[in-house]
Structures are given as structure tokens and as C-alpha cells.
Amino acid sequence: MKMKKLTRMLEMTRFYPTIVKMHVKVVGKKGGYANRGLLIQTVHDDDVDFIPPPSQPFNHNYHSESEASSRVDLSMIPEEDDSEEDEAALIPKQKISKARDAKYIAELPAIVPPPMEPRTIQKPIRKQLARSRISHTSHATAATVADLNDDWPNLTALIYPRQQRVISLTAQTQTIQRVLHEAINLAIGLAIFQNGFAPTAQQLADSKNSIVLAATKFELPDIVYRFERDDLYARHLITYVTGRVGHMRGKVKDAAQELVPSMYGIHQIPVENNARKSFVANLLSRMNFIFPRTNMAESSSICTIMRKYFFSGHKSLGRRFHETFSSSVNSDDSKEIPRAMLGIVVVAIFAALKEWSEGCDQRMTQDFVSAEFSDEYDLHMSLIQSKIHKEDGSGKLKYHALMSWLYREARIGEGSNIKATADKMPELDFDGMDG
Structure with a gap:
């Protein structure tokens, strides 16, 4: 990640009283994932509350339509599994009726890998899988889920949904859960202190920035690196965080x-x-x-x-x-x-x-x-x-x-x-x- 890009992202949001200096160095085989060095200097307290960006003059005449809004449905989010103690206190669990679940399955995206022959998965195909799009019709197989995490550090591994569902928070590793909890907290903070019903494109951008800042706060450069390069990985995380704000x-x-x-x-x-x-x-x-x-x-x-x-x-x-x-x-x-x-x-x-x-x-x-x-x-x-x-x-x-x-x-x-x-x-x- 370039210094200028991260600085611009932090300047946009200013969530923490934090000074961050980041430098990512990539060495090794061309096209492969190599060792990366990260230098982060932080001045913050884990107990510091959310500090939103400076308020801007309100303009109620905006309208926003984006391609992102056509790909991601923000109207529903699973409520039955995804809370540890802190999240559970914030968002009580409820049973989902069959009718609502049917609607949820019909509207929310699923992961569709491109067609491939059995036992012929090569590295180029794995990279193609990592860029596969979200669709409403198919599901990811166990083999595909494993392949989607190939070529990336184990620390970044994401448990993808097997059927037409968004990711499950409780199915993820403790590291991913920690990042998502923090990102949700940041995104909700933006909603209640800045714009409660932001245009879809802005909601997605807020979620993206929240995830990057959360991973940066916990000094997890590998997650930031993958998030910036693996479109499918980023889309699942962004969709989940945005959905929790809607929830x-x-x-x-x-x-x-x-x-x-x-x-x-x-x-x-x-x-x-x-x-x-x-x-x-x-x-x-x-x-x-x-x-x-x-x-x-x-x-x-x-x-x-x-x-x-x-x-x-x-x-x-x-x-x-x-x-x-x-x-x-x-x-x-x-x-x-x-x-x-x-x-x-x-x-x-x-x-x-x-x-x-x-x-x-x-x-x-x-x-x-x-x-x-x-x-x-x-x-x-x-x-x-x-x-x-x-x-x-x-x-x-x-x-x-x-x-x-x-x-x-x-x-x-x-x-x-x-x-x-x-x-x-x-x-x-x-x-x-x-x-």
C-alpha cells in the first residue's frame, strides 16, 4: 500500500487520534505473494471513543446511484449467528421466519466460481477464483472455499458461505472477528454521528474505510494487503459491515x-x-x-x-x-x-x-x-x-x-x-x- 493512498484514506475519516506511517515492501517471485514489511507507529488508547470526521455543511439535495448498489443488497442481514458478547448486547438475536429467510436467500448474493474441470486446478485458475464475482444462483463448494484462500497468508483466511448467504461472523477466526467487530463499531459511529441514511455508494465507502482502519489499528498489514487486492474477499467483508449498519x-x-x-x-x-x-x-x-x-x-x-x-x-x-x-x-x-x-x-x-x-x-x-x-x-x-x-x-x-x-x-x-x-x-x- 502506498503511503499517499493510506494517508488520503485516513485523512478522509480521522477515526482515531492516531499517527500512522505505513510502508509495504514486496519482494520475491514475480506475481506471487511475498514477504512484506510494515512499519506502524501509533499513538492511541484502546479505550478512546470513536471520533467522527469534522461535520460538513448539510446538503439535502444529493442523489446517488452506483454500480455497487446494484450488486449489493443492503436490505437484509443474517441475525441468527453473528454476535459475540459485545455485539450481542448491541444487536439482540431473533429467529428468522421461513418466509423472511426465503426472501433473504432470494435477494442476497452467493459466490460463483468460474467453470473448471475436476483435478485440474492450477495457480492461474486459483487467481481467477479469487476474482470471481458474486451471483444469485450458485454456491461455493468446499474445494472452492479452500482454493479462495490459497496464495494468501493464513492470518487472512476467510470462511466463505457455502450457500446463498453472506459470511457468518462466528464461523471466522478470532482475528477476522476482531477486525469485523471494530469495523462495525466505526461504521455505526459514522451513521449515528454523520449521516444516518447515506447514499449506497457512501455506505460502501464508509464500510471499506472502516475495515482498513480496523485492520491498521490492530497492526494486521496482511489483511489490509489482501483486502486491497482480492475483490471477492473485500466484497464479502464490505457487504457484512454495511449490513450490520442497516441492521x-x-x-x-x-x-x-x-x-x-x-x-x-x-x-x-x-x-x-x-x-x-x-x-x-x-x-x-x-x-x-x-x-x-x-x-x-x-x-x-x-x-x-x-x-x-x-x-x-x-x-x-x-x-x-x-x-x-x-x-x-x-x-x-x-x-x-x-x-x-x-x-x-x-x-x-x-x-x-x-x-x-x-x-x-x-x-x-x-x-x-x-x-x-x-x-x-x-x-x-x-x-x-x-x-x-x-x-x-x-x-x-x-x-x-x-x-x-x-x-x-x-x-x-x-x-x-x-x-x-x-x-x-x-x-x-x-x-x-x-x-
């Missing part, structure tokens, strides 16, 4: 599904005469379900869901990234909820309410796919920027009052000594908001 968003929506009916009293509204349908439509209208014009305290649904997912438990994301929360103003150091985290929660509530929009006795379950809700997320980010913070920054104190209040409310019950008090609630005027 995080899905768990926020699960929390909203559970709490929305009682928080908004949906079951108390009769189905007859379209009363329930009209009630839900009114909640969704002009975002009344988030910031009612009459009483800011009624937006406590946001705090309730945020508290349930992000701040409950000693291994919650709120605790994991405690030092990353900060203030956007110099006059008050009270920590704020990042707008990306707020956006994820708001979109989850929106999605949960939409499932009741037909006014039926039971909700109509809908998939929480990132691409289908990114416009809603952008709308809320635009509202925060234009109506609260203001483009000229004139509303920055009002923005800080709201975000710091949300942080205090979300942390109630976390084990801190924070208590809810009415005088801490910000006075905000949303009457002038456009629908």
Missing part, C-alpha cells in the same frame, strides 16, 4: 413499532368510518408526530425510543460513544444528540406510523429499506438546518437548546443522576414551519 437502523424501527401504538393512542381510535386512518394521516401531516405546535413536551416519543435503543444497557451505543457526544456552541458545553441520530429515530417513527396509515385493526408491516426512506431522512435534515439552526447560523442557540434537551431526556434512566425538569425544556416556535 442497527432496523432495530431502531423495531423499537418504534413496539412503542408507537401506545405513545400515540392508536388502539383507542376506532377503525369505523376511517377514524383511525384520518387520525394517523393527521399525525403524519406536517410532521405533527414529532413537533406538535402546541407543546414541545409531546415530542417525548423521540426521547422514549432513543432511550430504549441508544441509551439502555451498559453496552449501549450511547455509553460506547459517550465521549463523542459534544456541544455545537462555545458558550455551553452541554452534550447534544447528533442530528443524524435524531434523524434515524424520527424516520423510524415515521415508518412505524405508516404501517397504521390504512386504518386497519393491525398494522401493515413494511420493510425498512434504507433507499426507500432516505428522502424522508433528507427532509428532516433540511428542516433542522433551515428552520432551527438556520443557514446563516442565527438559530444555533435554539438548535443547541433542542439537541441538549433531547440528550438529557434520552439519558434519563441510563444510570446517571440526570432528572427531567420542565425548566430545562427549550422554548421553540415551530408555528412558522412549512408543511
